[in-house]
Amino acid sequence: MSTAVNPPAVFTQDELDWVSWIDPLPEAELTERHFAGLVDRARAKSEYFRLLVRDPEVLEARTRTDKDIFYNVADGLPRAERELAAAATSRYNGCIYCASVHARFASTYSKRRDDVQRLLDKGVGTDLGERWNAIVKASVALAATPIAFGPDNVEELRRAGLDDAEIVDVINGASFFNWANRLMLSLGEPSK
């Protein structure tokens, strides 16, 4: 499989492919248990999801966790800033694939494509203005091991105008990407 891979060497908002290092299930072998795990049947076309569906129960629960944290925008943090937390976490952990997807979403929803690109080019220390800086800094503190998120991060998020429900969305979004990054980085690699 690795012969066809053309790995990107920089962070980008371009659409990338992702190639698995171990065998996904063949589409023809998927059963109803697997389709339940995929949640969206169209995901049977994706190599990543056909690999994760080897454990359908955890994939299903993880997908539903993901969807609620990022798409349930009836209240709480705007979608753009949840995506910013995801992109910043991915930039810091070094997941070029996840960063590409969520930087793209952050750009689409915020209309701040150049700022998002600067985060990718310069890294998590770049200046994006008070509110985005606070979200990026909190995401990075959560991604560090040992976890470095502390009262200063909460205070900074509040000073930037976030209420507790929005801070919980930052915590959820950034924490979730510590899950996603480790799957995408360890089971395969991105390809241009």
Next chain:
Amino acid sequence: MNTEDIIDTLAGIEPGSALDAIRAHRLQARENAQKSYLSLFEPIDASEFSLAERAAVAAFVTGLHGESPVASFYREKLAATTDGAALVEAILVEIERGRTSGPYGAFPAGPLSIENKAGLIYRVSAERKPELGARLVAAFEHAHLLVFRPRDAASADMKALLAAGWSTTGIVTLSQLVAFLSFQLRVVSGLRTLAAANA
């Protein structure tokens, strides 16, 4: 089946509290974080990754993040398994040997190389290998990679797990377990920090 919400329990969130009300606005996320926990620790099928192995990897991973209610929860879970109880002491020693600060590692060669950061490449100590066995030795070394330097992961790491007796499906569940704990630890830590800031 355990019905109490594990994140609420570990974060100390009381029913009727402000954070309980906030979490209720992400009910699908809350319920499915719980289902993720149950599918990893009370699975339908544990044939590719035993319950004692799951508890051992969880105790190791959460311990590497430093002492916390989450780490003691998984250590107790390990102590409660028939095959795992004898491993608790050995795992505590390995946690001490493996503890460091992350993320570190190398980026693909190119403009990002200036951000490369060297750090501990953890290997299980020779004296504890017989006690842990080949499967857990490989799992711990892989888990350490995922915790501290996920960007260093390579196809060779998959081969090492396969060579130690892990099936492809077992590798998927092992990866999910380590990655899920990375999430759970952070949600619990974040919520505890927020609750303390409000106290």
